[in-house]
Amino acid sequence: MSRVFLVSDTHGRVDDAIACFRRQSEMDRIIHLGDMSWDGDEMQERLGRVVMTVRGNNDWGSSAPKELVLEIDGHRLYIVHGHRQHVQASPQFLAQAARDQGCDIALYGHTHRAAFEQVLGVWTVNPGSASLPRDGHAQCAILTLEDGAPPEVEFLRV
Secondary structure (H helix, E strand, C coil), X not given: CEEEEEECCCCCCCHHHHHHHHCCCCCCEEEEXXXXXXXXXXXXXXXXXXXXXXXXXXXXXXXXXXXXEEEECXXXXXXXXXXXXXXXXXCHHHXXXXXXXXXXXXXXXXXXXXXXXXXXXXXXXXXXXXXXXXXXXXXXXXXXXXXXXXXXXXXXXX
C-alpha cells in the first residue's frame, strides 16, 4: 500500500501545503501538479523529500516535464496539470489521454477545484488548489493505492 501526497496550483504560496504535509504520517511520495512547478522545488528543499512535479500553464520556462507516467502498487498513473487536456471543459479528454497511455488513474490540477470521479473507466483525481481555491477552501489530498483495490482519496484542508 502507498500513500501519495498531492498538491496543485500553489502559485508561489507553499507554506500551507508544507504545513499540511507535515501533519500527515507515512507519506510515500509527493506529487505537485503544476502552477508553479518551482514550488515543487521549494517544497523538496524544505521537506528534504523528493517532489515529483509537472509543468502547468503558468510555468513558462520550467524544465519540469509536461506529463509523467508512474506505476505504483499495481496502478498506472497519468500525471499532468490538465490545461492541455481541456479539463476546464470536461474530464473526458483527460481520461482518454490516460487510457491511451494504459493508465487507470489520472492526476491533474488547473481547475482549482477538488474532484474524484471515474470517467471512461479511469479514476480522475484533482486535489484542488493549495492557495487559490475556486471551490471554497484551499486543500491538498492523499491518494492511497493498493494492488487490486480501487484508489482512495482523502481531501485535506490546508
